[in-house]
């Protein structure tokens with residue numbers, strides 16, 4: 001069994017420059033995705049170069065700070081010195097390194113899911129749930145990020161239990177032979193609300 005770090009999970013915060021970290025973490029995934037044959041998932045253009053992405057991320061972090069908003073962003077950190085590449089994004093807590101993040105929605109599904117006819121039975125039945133929209137590691141922090149996905153899912157399930165959710169939906173890109181659906185950070189590792197994969201198809 002491989003050694004993984006101990007993770008601290010917290011909510012994203014504007015005061016910690018988390019938006020800048022999130023954009024850089026998104027960028028860091030692209031070479032990795034290309035290396036495992038999943039380059040088509042997000043393409044080759046760095047997120048930091050996409051029009052409006054940084055501003056949208058800043059706004060997402062602000063929304064996440066409001067208790068009433070359905071969007072929540074979780075940040076995974078590890079104890080210890082900040083690695084060179086990530087030091088620019090060290091944030092306020094200099095004793096920890098940010099290694100990953102997850103974005104969820106509470107009781108709300110994005111339009112690209114809700115509008116699909118084949119999803120209708122699931123969408124109509126969904127009441128108290130969490131939708132895991134995005135989860136990524138910051139690949140600049142290798143090997144500290146290893147295991148961040150499972151730790152984030154565990155924290156999200158705990159959050160779901162605390163907020164009386166009964167289902168955790170996981171958005172999975174079905175391209176690359178649906179490898180993501182079968183990957184090792186499976187939600188089945190941790191107890192909590194029932195986990196279901198929503199697969200909106202490869203064209204997303």
Ligand SMILES: CC(C)(COP(=O)(O)OP(=O)(O)OC[C@H]1O[C@@H](n2cnc3c(N)ncnc32)[C@H](O)[C@@H]1OP(=O)(O)O)[C@@H](O)C(=O)NCCC(=O)NCCS
Pocket residue numbers: 029032033036038041100133134135136137138145146147148149150151173176179180181183184185
């Ligand atoms: C998802 C993620 C946060 C999980 O981090 P983790 O808990 O540390 O787990 P790992 O990175 O070790 O990944 C576990 C397995 O999933 C695989 N995997 C990760 N992302 C994958 C993807 N997009 N497609 C297919 N397989 C993927 C890894 O190759 C690994 O496989 P292995 O065990 O055969 O080596 C991280 O792998 C990541 O950032 N992936 C790229 C972004 C992504 O695809 N996010 C999910 C969709 S939003």
